[in-house]
Amino acid sequence: AQSVTQLDSHVSVSEGTPVLLRCNYSSSYSPSLFWYVQHPNKGLQLLLKYTSAATLVKGINGFEAEFKKSETSFHLTKPSAHMSDAAEYFCVVSVGYGGATNKLIFGTGTLLAVQP
Amino acid sequence: DAGVTQSPTHLIKTRGQQVTLRCSPKSGHDTVSWYQQALGQGPQFIFQYYEEEERQRGNFPDRFSGHQFPNYSSELNVNALLLGDSALYLCASSWGTAETEAFFGQGTRLTVV
Numbered sequence: 001a002q003s004v005t006q007l008d009s010h011v012s013v014s015e016g017t018p019v020l021l022r023c024n025y026s027s028s029y030s031p032s033l034f035w036y037v038q039h040p041n042k043g044l045q046l047l048l049k050y051t052s053a054a055t056l057v058k059g060i061n062g063f064e065a066e067f068k069k070s071e072t073s074f075h076l077t078k079p080s081a082h083m084s085d086a087a088e089y090f091c092v093v094s095v096g097y098g099g100a101t102n103k104l105i106f107g108t109g110t111l112l113a114v115q116p
Numbered sequence: 117d118a119g120v121t122q123s124p125t126h127l128i129k130t131r132g133q134q135v136t137l138r139c140s141p142k143s144g145h146d147t148v149s150w151y152q153q154a155l156g157q158g159p160q161f162i163f164q165y166y167e168e169e170e171r172q173r174g175n176f177p178d179r180f181s182g183h184q185f186p187n188y189s190s191e192l193n194v195n196a197l198l199l200g201d202s203a204l205y206l207c208a209s210s211w212g213t214a215e216t217e218a219f220f221g222q223g224t225r226l227t228v229v
Binding site: 036041042043045046049090103104105106107108109 | 157159161164174208217
């Protein structure tokens with residue numbers, strides 16, 4: 001069965017320093033992986049997605065993630081944190097069903113705090 | 117273009133009551149999925165509707181049911197509410213059968229007292 005594990009429930013960085021949010025996945029076949037962000041009292045927004053094309057995926061707002069099959073990881077990074085990046089981040093794997101649009105399996109989330 | 121819209125935004129119900137939540141998908145989308153997000157947790161898949169039929173279902177009891185209308189909008193119904201049903205209910209819409217992005221609404225915050 002497909003699943004994702006987010007290794008940190010809370011991450012705190014200083015503004016202008018790099019961000020690393022860690023995610024490991026489990027899948028019996030080549031997975032489709034996503035990172036979503038959720039700001040307080042707002043819906044989920046897609047940051048980026050990996051669907052078996054390039055292993056380094058660039059997303060919005062300067063975020064990127066690298067798919068590493070040998071390590072079963074899909075860590076999210078950003079070179080320089082901004083105050084507006086403070087939010088909850090979810091690593092997500094999709095599960096296909098008979099060709100229909102997939103259902104999403106979410107990790108437990110990482111709350112990113114950005115200190116001034 | 118309005119994105120995914122959900123109503124109501126907040127709701128307070130009493131144990132044992134029934135509730136209906138509504139979702140209008142993003143224009144052009146034909147697939148609607150519902151998720152439950154308990155406080156401090158990631159969203160959990162409830163079910164998915166495509167062509168007015170329940171296509172996939174997560175590990176939720178039969179008290180959770182849904183419907184999709186010809187205009188692709190959807191309802192989530194929960195019967196015999198329990199305190200544990202208190203959560204943010206998220207609707208996501210997408211298009212077609214390929215690997216596509218799911219767009220989420222802002223959710224309905226349900227509180228059961």
